[in-house]
Amino acid sequence: MKNLVAYITSGYPEKSFTIDLALALGESGVDTLELGVAFSDPVADGPLIEKANHKALELGFKFSHLLEISREVAPKIDTLWMGYFNSFYQQNMDKLIPLAKEIGVNGLIIPDVPHEEALLYKELFHTNEVANISFVAPTDSPQRIQTIVKDAQKFIYMVAYTGITGSGVAEDLLPFLATIKQYTQTPVYVGFGVNEKTAKNKVKGADGVIVGSAFINILLQEKLSYQEKIQKCSHLAKMIKEEINS
Template sequence: MKKLVAYITTGYPDKNFTIDLALSLKEAGVDSLELGIPFSDPVADGPVIEAANLFALERGFSMADLLEVSEAVAPRIDTLWMGYFNPFYHRGVDYFLQKAKGYGVSGFIIPDLPHEEAAAYRPMFDEKGIALIEFVAPTDPPERIARIVKDARKFIYMVAYAGITGAGKSESLEETIDAVRAHTDTPLYIGFGVDEKTAKEKARGVDGVIVGSAFIRILLKENLTKSQKIDKISTLARSIKERINE
């Protein structure tokens, strides 16, 4: 069965909502949860996720909120931290790895840490048994893909197109998929532009999908109550999970 990874912005509108949404997504069939760490300059994210980041920061998000949410949800759903490198570097990568290990967080997704620069930190992740998720893109030549996926852990994040999340572009991915498959059996998941309409098509040839903006659009709707947001996001997750496995 193909997997569904759901991205949500930690702490928006508040940390208790994040916990309730995470557990509801588990019941809806989500296999892994990306807890997005709000950041003021999320360069890989489109305007939808950027807005949620800024709203969370304006409401006082702190790393303590991330830890509290992780403590509550990681024992119940496979949990990853998705964030930009600056906060990890500022406090110390080892500090976050120790916290992640204690709470049962299984991996980090750091989109602005290139494979080559990540090499210095990878032994620290391996020592803790925590995955540092690797990225591949249609713009990567086969020789670079071979280097990236050689020691990939947990899953490989394939970017569906060059650009930002939620842009809805379309590019041919067959060559990229073949290049990954030629060098590893590590599961390959696709992200960027995946929603209810595109999920079935994008899931072809890969092992799972990563969905973020489609959920956050609902999260940002001011005319919905918190419970309505949770219901709608969970219903969408259930539908996407069904579609990728039809």
């Protein structure tokens, strides 16, 4: 069974909605939830997620809201925090990682921290049994891939192309996947540009997919009611989970 990871922006359009959506996604085939931490300059994200980040901040999103959402959600669905390093660093990593463990959050995804810098926190994550998700990209050499995935935890986030999230750029990922799998038994999930149209192709040779912009596109449709947004996201999740396992 191949896994589906869903990204949603915490607190957009509001905290209670995020909780309801997260729980609905968990009932609709999503195996792991990425709770996005709104940031003013999300450099690795496409225009849709960037827009949702800005809207969440305009609506008053605070880190404390992420904690409140996580306390409701993490006991019921495998939960990760996805955000940029400054958001976490400001909370004091020595206190934050144990708190994540206490709440039940199982890992962090921090796209702007290079592997070498992430090693500074390796013991902190390990001691608290919280994963720091590793990234690999097509531009990485086999030697660098071997270095990055050596101690990879939970899953490896494989960047599906060199760019930002939300694009449907097509490429043959199988040779790249084969290279990664030479060096690790850790599951490899494909992210960036994955939606209901591309998921079946992108998951070939991988263990799962990570979907963000496709869900955020629904959340940004202001004509839809909260319930309609949840219904559409749930339907999308079911569709993608079926596609990647058919």
